Amino acid sequence: MNRSEKQRVLVIEDEAHIAEGLKLNLALKGYSVRIVPDGISALKEWKEWHPDLIVLDIMLPGIDGLTVLRNIRLEDRNIPILILSAKGDSEDKVKGFSDGADDYLSKPFNLEEFLLRVERLLFRAAQHQGRSPAGGEDGVANDTVYTFGSNRIDFSTLTAYGPAGKINLTEQEARLLKLFISHRGIPISRKKLLEIGWGYAHGTESRTVDNFVVRLRKYFEKDPKKPLHFKSLRSVGYLFDPDGE
Numbered sequence: 001m002n003r004s005e006k007q008r009v010l011v012i013e014d015e016a017h018i019a020e021g022l023k024l025n026l027a028l029k030g031y032s033v034r035i036v037p038d039g040i041s042a043l044k045e046w047k048e049w050h051p052d053l054i055v056l057d058i059m060l061p062g063i064d065g066l067t068v069l070r071n072i073r074l075e076d077r078n079i080p081i082l083i084l085s086a087k088g089d090s091e092d093k094v095k096g097f098s099d100g101a102d103d104y105l106s107k108p109f110n111l112e113e114f115l116l117r118v119e120r121l122l123f124r125a126a127q128h129q130g131r132s133p134a135g136g137e138d139g140v141a142n143d144t145v146y147t148f149g150s151n152r153i154d155f156s157t158l159t160a161y162g163p164a165g166k167i168n169l170t171e172q173e174a175r176l177l178k179l180f181i182s183h184r185g186i187p188i189s190r191k192k193l194l195e196i197g198w199g200y201a202h203g204t205e206s207r208t209v210d211n212f213v214v215r216l217r218k219y220f221e222k223d224p225k226k227p228l229h230f231k232s233l234r235s236v237g238y239l240f241d242p243d244g245e
Helices: 016-028 039-049 065-075 090-098 111-128 171-182 190-198 208-220
Strands: 008-012 032-036 053-056 081-085 103-106 145-148 151-154 159-162 165-168 230-233 237-240
Touching (some): 008 016, 016 111, 039 065, 053 065, 053 111, 065 081, 065 171, 065 190, 090 103, 159 208, 190 237, 208 230
Parallel strands (some): 008 032, 008 053, 053 081
Antiparallel strands (some): 145 151, 151 159
């Protein structure tokens, strides 16, 4: 970003009076601010506007804030995200940080403290701008290579190599692969795969996940009918096993 431009802050908050108050005070500090009231709109605005920082409520209509957070972290591990939520118990904070939040502030909050946290997060992000991101615990950062078994995935070029040979991945296939890799060894329900991988609202029914998994098995399994890596769990969903045991 041209540093002469205003830094962009996306406020994801469904309570209009809080959102407008945040927008006013952030604008007075010189930031460019946009507000969205729900999770689905938030993901769309994040992709199209490319904010420098996100202020995120947890309890949102459509898809909740933690699902929004996990969705963003699949593609961007560096954008600072500040959770601003009425859910302020230690357990809630641990969950937020575990899912990738950089900071967490409980409602009701002190405005000056909030503005200082925003300033600190933006300053820290600016210091690290231009550096290559380090891999997180999931072993996958942007533009990196991931291998499992005899398979190799290059997320920077959207190409992969498996028993079927070279594969040109779609962006959604790469996104789903990142989601499986970040949850390797952990069962994931179809509902959660839809929410995080596609941004579907709660209750959406779809065979989309199943169809994508069939394709991933054709790409990466020696015998797609007897999968070792992309396993079905009856009444649960799927599990990615990189060791194929």
